[in-house]
Every structure is written in C-alpha cells, then in structure tokens.
Amino acid sequence: xxxxxxxxxxxxxxxxxxxxxxxxxxxxxxxxxxxxxxxxxxxxxxxxxxxxxxxxxxxxxxxxxxxxxxxxxxxxxxxxxxxxxxxxxxxxxxxxxxxxxxxxxxxxxxxxxxxxxxxxxxx
Numbered sequence: 001x002x003x004x005x006x007x008x009x010x011x012x013x014x015x016x017x018x019x020x021x022x023x024x025x026x027x028x029x030x031x032x033x034x035x036x037x038x039x040x041x042x043x044x045x046x047x048x049x050x051x052x053x054x055x056x057x058x059x060x061x062x063x064x065x066x067x068x069x070x071x072x073x074x075x076x077x078x079x080x081x082x083x084x085x086x087x088x089x090x091x092x093x094x095x096x097x098x099x100x101x102x103x104x105x106x107x108x109x110x111x112x113x114x115x116x117x118x119x120x121x122x123x
Contacts, residue, residue: 003112004024004025005023005115006114008020009094010118012121013123014086014088014123015085015086017084017086020094020117020119023076026077029077030074032053032099033050033099034050034079034099035051036097037095037097038094038095040092046061047105047106048064048081049070050070050105051070055072068084083119089121093116093117097110097114098110098111
C-alpha cells in the first residue's frame with residue numbers, strides 16, 4: 001500500500017512560480033516511477049510530467065515542457081513539480097500518482113493517487 005499526499009498548491013498570478021510536493025509512504029518508493037497529472041473543471045485528467053524511479057529519466061507534456069520540472073528525493077520519499085511561468089490555462093487540481101505498469105503517459109498505468117492540490121493562476 002502506498003499513500004500519497006500533495007501540498008504546495010495555491011492562488012498565483014500569471015508568470016509566477018509554484019512548487020508542488022508529493023510525500024509518499026511505503027518502502028517501494030524508489031523503485032517506482034512517479035507522475036503528476038492535472039484536471040481542470042469540465043476537462044479530463046491529463047498527463048503533466050513523470051520521472052523514473054532513479055530520477056534519471058523525465059517525461060513532460062508538450063504544454064509544460066520548458067516551464068515545469070519534475071524531480072524526486074528518494075531519501076525523503078518525495079517527488080516535486082517546480083512550475084515556472086505559470087499561465088491561466090495551468091489552473092487545475094494537480095495529482096501525483098505512483099506508476100504500476102504500462103505507458104508512463106496514461107493515467108490507467110498508475111495505481112496509487114493522492115487527493116490532489118488546487119493550483120489557480122489568475123491573469
């Protein structure tokens with residue numbers, strides 16, 4: 001069993017930065033890829049970024065590439081999402097998730113999810 005708790009969301013203005021954190025329980029954290037997804041009102045959940053278990057490989061949605069950075073600290077069982085140059089279209093609930101099997105980009109490949117943290121970007 002893995003429990004994930006996100007934090008760091010909030011209300012910011014366009015162009016600002018935020019760093020999301022996701023604290024994980026469980027001894028298998030370092031062996032699992034981790035991902036961030038987001039869901040805006042009225043829209044489907046979408047992939048944002050993912051990182052391999054060891055942290056050497058990262059993956060990004062085109063919409064955030066160059067602005068967002070995913071990182072992890074396996075000693076702290078924590079994964080981060082640094083979000084820079086935020087835009088109003090980044091407004092969503094952001095979820096971290098633990099990868100199980102399958103495509104790193106598909107939410108169906110993740111079997112543990114956090115409760116989400118709200119990010120709101122005003123124009």
